Amino acid sequence: MTDATAASKNDASETASNGDGSGLYLVDGSGFIFRAFHALPMLTRPDGTPVNAVLGFSNMLLKLLADARAEAVAVVFDSKRLNFRNEFYPDYKAHRPEPPEELKPQFALIREATEAFCLPCLELEGYEADDLIATYARLAQEAGRKVTIVSSDKDLMQLVRPGVGMFDPMKNKSIGPDEVFEKFGVPPEKVVDVQALAGDSVDNVPGVPGIGVKTAAQLITEYGDLEALLANAGKIKQPARRQKLIEFAEQARISRRLVLLDENVPPPKPLDELRVREPDHQRLIDFLKAQGFRTIVSRVEMEMQKDGRIADGAGESAPSVSSAPAAKALAAVPSDEAAERPARKTVLHVPEVRYELVQDADTLRRWVERARETGVLAVDTETDSLTPATATLVGVSLSTEPGIACYIPLAHVASGAAAGQLDFDAPPPPVQIPTAEAMAILKDVLEDPSVMKIGHNFKFDHQLFARNGIKVSPVDDSMLISYVLDGGAHGHGMDELAELHLAYTPIPFKEVCGTGKNQITFDRVPLDKALAYAAEDAEITLRLWTLLKPRLVDDRMVTVYETLDRPLVPVVADMERAGVRIDKKALSDLSQSLSVRLAEIEKDVHALAGQSFNIGSPKQLGEILFDNLKLGTGKKGKTGAYSTDSSVLEELSEQGHTIAQRVLDWRQLAKLKSTYTDALQEKISPVTGRVHTAFALAATNTGRLSSTDPNLQNIPVRTEEGKKIRRAFVASPGHKLLSVDYSQIELRLVAEMANIQALKDAFRDGLDIHAATAAQVFGIPLEQMTPDIRRKAKAINFGIIYGISGFGLGRQLGITPGEANAFIKTYLERFHELKVWMESIKAFARQHGYVVTLFGRRCYMPGIQDKNAARRAFAERQAINAPIQGTAADIMKRAMNRMPAALAAAGSSARMLLQVHDELLFEVPEAEAEDAARIVRGVMEGAAHLGVPLVAEAGIGDNWEEAH
DNA sequence: CGTCTCACG
DNA sequence: GACGTACGTGAGACGG
Numbered sequence: 001m002t003d004a005t006a007a008s009k010n011d012a013s014e015t016a017s018n019g020d021g022s023g024l025y026l027v028d029g030s031g032f033i034f035r036a037f038h039a040l041p042m043l044t045r046p047d048g049t050p051v052n053a054v055l056g057f058s059n060m061l062l063k064l065l066a067d068a069r070a071e072a073v074a075v076v077f078d079s080k081r082l083n084f085r086n087e088f089y090p091d092y093k094a095h096r097p098e099p100p101e102e103l104k105p106q107f108a109l110i111r112e113a114t115e116a117f118c119l120p121c122l123e124l125e126g127y128e129a130d131d132l133i134a135t136y137a138r139l140a141q142e143a144g145r146k147v148t149i150v151s152s153d154k155d156l157m158q159l160v161r162p163g164v165g166m167f168d169p170m171k172n173k174s175i176g177p178d179e180v181f182e183k184f185g186v187p188p189e190k191v192v193d194v195q196a197l198a199g200d201s202v203d204n205v206p207g208v209p210g211i212g213v214k215t216a217a218q219l220i221t222e223y224g225d226l227e228a229l230l231a232n233a234g235k236i237k238q239p240a241r242r243q244k245l246i247e248f249a250e251q252a253r254i255s256r257r258l259v260l261l262d263e264n265v266p267p268p269k270p271l272d273e274l275r276v277r278e279p280d281h282q283r284l285i286d287f288l289k290a291q292g293f294r295t296i297v298s299r300v301e302m303e304m305q306k307d308g309r310i311a312d313g314a315g316e317s318a319p320s321v322s323s324a325p326a327a328k329a330l331a332a333v334p335s336d337e338a339a340e341r342p343a344r345k346t347v348l349h350v351p352e353v354r355y356e357l358v359q360d361a362d363t364l365r366r367w368v369e370r371a372r373e374t375g376v377l378a379v380d381t382e383t384d385s386l387t388p389a390t391a392t393l394v395g396v397s398l399s400t401e402p403g404i405a406c407y408i409p410l411a412h413v414a415s416g417a418a419a420g421q422l423d424f425d426a427p428p429p430p431v432q433i434p435t436a437e438a439m440a441i442l443k444d445v446l447e448d449p450s451v452m453k454i455g456h457n458f459k460f461d462h463q464l465f466a467r468n469g470i471k472v473s474p475v476d477d478s479m480l481i482s483y484v485l486d487g488g489a490h491g492h493g494m495d496e497l498a499e500l501h502l503a504y505t506p507i508p509f510k511e512v513c514g515t516g517k518n519q520i521t522f523d524r525v526p527l528d529k530a531l532a533y534a535a536e537d538a539e540i541t542l543r544l545w546t547l548l549k550p551r552l553v554d555d556r557m558v559t560v561y562e563t564l565d566r567p568l569v570p571v572v573a574d575m576e577r578a579g580v581r582i583d584k585k586a587l588s589d590l591s592q593s594l595s596v597r598l599a600e601i602e603k604d605v606h607a608l609a610g611q612s613f614n615i616g617s618p619k620q621l622g623e624i625l626f627d628n629l630k631l632g633t634g635k636k637g638k639t640g641a642y643s644t645d646s647s648v649l650e651e652l653s654e655q656g657h658t659i660a661q662r663v664l665d666w667r668q669l670a671k672l673k674s675t676y677t678d679a680l681q682e683k684i685s686p687v688t689g690r691v692h693t694a695f696a697l698a699a700t701n702t703g704r705l706s707s708t709d710p711n712l713q714n715i716p717v718r719t720e721e722g723k724k725i726r727r728a729f730v731a732s733p734g735h736k737l738l739s740v741d742y743s744q745i746e747l748r749l750v751a752e753m754a755n756i757q758a759l760k761d762a763f764r765d766g767l768d769i770h771a772a773t774a775a776q777v778f779g780i781p782l783e784q785m786t787p788d789i790r791r792k793a794k795a796i797n798f799g800i801i802y803g804i805s806g807f808g809l810g811r812q813l814g815i816t817p818g819e820a821n822a823f824i825k826t827y828l829e830r831f832h833e834l835k836v837w838m839e840s841i842k843a844f845a846r847q848h849g850y851v852v853t854l855f856g857r858r859c860y861m862p863g864i865q866d867k868n869a870a871r872r873a874f875a876e877r878q879a880i881n882a883p884i885q886g887t888a889a890d891i892m893k894r895a896m897n898r899m900p901a902a903l904a905a906a907g908s909s910a911r912m913l914l915q916v917h918d919e920l921l922f923e924v925p926e927a928e929a930e931d932a933a934r935i936v937r938g939v940m941e942g943a944a945h946l947g948v949p950l951v952a953e954a955g956i957g958d959n960w961e962e963a964h
Numbered sequence: 965c966g967t968c969t970c971a972c973g
Numbered sequence: 974g975a976c977g978t979a980c981g982t983g984a985g986a987c988g989g
Binding site: 614616617618619620670671674675679696699700701702704705706707708709710711713714746798799801802803804805807808809811812868869870871872873874877878880881882884885889917 | 985
């Protein structure tokens, strides 16, 4: 955390309370309902009434009342849909859709909940909740009382001032002047001026077209306020901006009136009546019980018992609860203020952080029961290896709410036991529930559609449970939520996110298992350490989810997450688990022959060099070529070493230097041998006899997958030698491999997104696209096309996708950057729509800091504002490429998500094995191959309906090379 | 652990 | 006028 944010946190919490016990909390009830509804998993009462927002609301109030400084709390609601703003702007909030059916019954329940908590409900006909909040904030401030507005609505940020702060209950975060500045780029008192310019599409506030928050903040900062800006609009340098501001001046003034809150509405209740009263506990408990909220009921009951109000204890105190030291530290993270604050007498406690070791079935059943009450269960599995398709399940950790987690050891051995050998004197293993029994107990809740399971990188856990006969569903993944929200901004590993969002450093894995040759597998970790580590992982996962999930709604990323990334978890888990068959014999034979040939080439090269050296060392090679043999001057990189990459060696080879070509040959074979023939054999699982890659779902900046351990997305295909490796990827006996790939998908998407008519026509007519572009750009009829001209057009087409530069194209084609620039110029003249599109993408990236794919995925580009021109140019090329590459990735994900159902519906038993960005590889019984090819092509071509056709081509063979 | 090189899309 | 370049990945080898 930076000093600035730390300071602002303090400011905000001081605003929230000055410690004299006069804090007034104004809860934005209407805003909260919508956010909680969308953020929390659906949950129903036994009678079927949906209550997820009611539960969120009740929990939030409990937490608020636990705050010792909450002297007065009031919940404010909107009255009707129409208010005074509609009188002068009828379209205000006009496009709001009806609330969802599941939300409607919850409005009344939330008012009931407020009354059950004995809190005043404030509402006033003709005004929005925000106006009432503004009015009470003013009244309280005039009375010298501190105010905290409990809301995540940015429209309320204009009210922040000394003595008035905000608290975002969904993100558990205080909002002070610094946070407001971060959001709007201006201090709170100028927020309305910025909103007046930027508008708000959700509330139908028009603003000034073409001006967003960033530009608005810049203008307001420069001119002071809206009126001063409008008065001086004629002096603005940018012509478009000047014209818009003059044309839409009146619209901006109306927008300001729409967003400006009315601080002078008649208060429905006097300020003094807003006091926290001793709740009528019985009434509260009756209400909570009626909703089926058993966990918070027991919490309230425990509280009463503690205060001596009731004699019989209804609390579910779990046996053998251990309080882990790490847990204490977790409780003290700044975002969880309530946990470390001493409670007041009438306060309802937030539970302490407690981790429990589960070693018997009954205790495990209690955890399952608790998960059914909350409807939410964070899950994490511990194993003895990182390959989930073959790893042994060592234990499972669960967390049902922040602060509460457990670990269930399943396959731990006594910590002193020696690894991998029989030892009759070894101490007995610890008491554990037999894995099969534990799985049987967990299965019900893990497959329960009304309990949301949460994991971090759940694909891993999904495979382990699948191998134990459990199809976990529904599943949320905090890693994927983070990826959808902040892809490109930072990594999404749990440790990194915990540091970033929770200001907490989880226990490092190496602290538990050691490192290097002393590393032990998790089954040999002593149970107390295993508990602290594993339970913490589950709990952090839950906390990250609580924090990030609501942001999907705020950032409008729900659809991307729900339709693209979340459904991919089981699909890709099944692919990894299936694995791909490798002909080990073919690889080892190939390895053998490569060894022989490498030795021969090595001898040649040493002879040509006149001395022996390590060809694999670029440093030694460079010195031999340029210092000893003086083959040209050589070019040095930034580290001062000679470059010896293939372009350099190819040039030397063309000049007639045999040694360069021989080194190139050696390099190619050495690469094939070390990376593919040798390493791949090692990766064949002794358990399944197949290779199980891991697809990373949150690794790239564009939405693509990546493949590791081993990387099966870069298996050679271009050279004859490489193809031999591909032939070692084979189908099981009686099966075929089916490879289906998209034809020219990225160029089709350029035509679509930039709306290039000539290119779209060419695709619709099914032309050879590179020849067709060559004809367009160079003005040569198709029948006179030469391979060389086509090659040039092809290079430009690729260049466009990469965010073209004269330098890059020139290098690719072996021409000067000047000549390349001339090509590009002609290309952009012929396809004039392209230039407009590229400029608009760059402008968008500069304004927002990210770019967007056709399906709404955001790719953040941190470098786009860099002062360094080169880094900025790099970011601009990324900004051009990311929407293209990312949209292709989105389309492939749509196809993959639909594939299992499409195959099943057709009765096909084809299994999806690999994805290589625009290609899918399947294994299918021989007799079904043709049918499967038809189905797969259909799904892939129908994965998006665009102005250009999507085309997928299929191949069938006994090995991957044949099928491709 | 960073750099270079090279395999793929 | 200068920056230093085609976009996105992962892995192996080298050498500090």
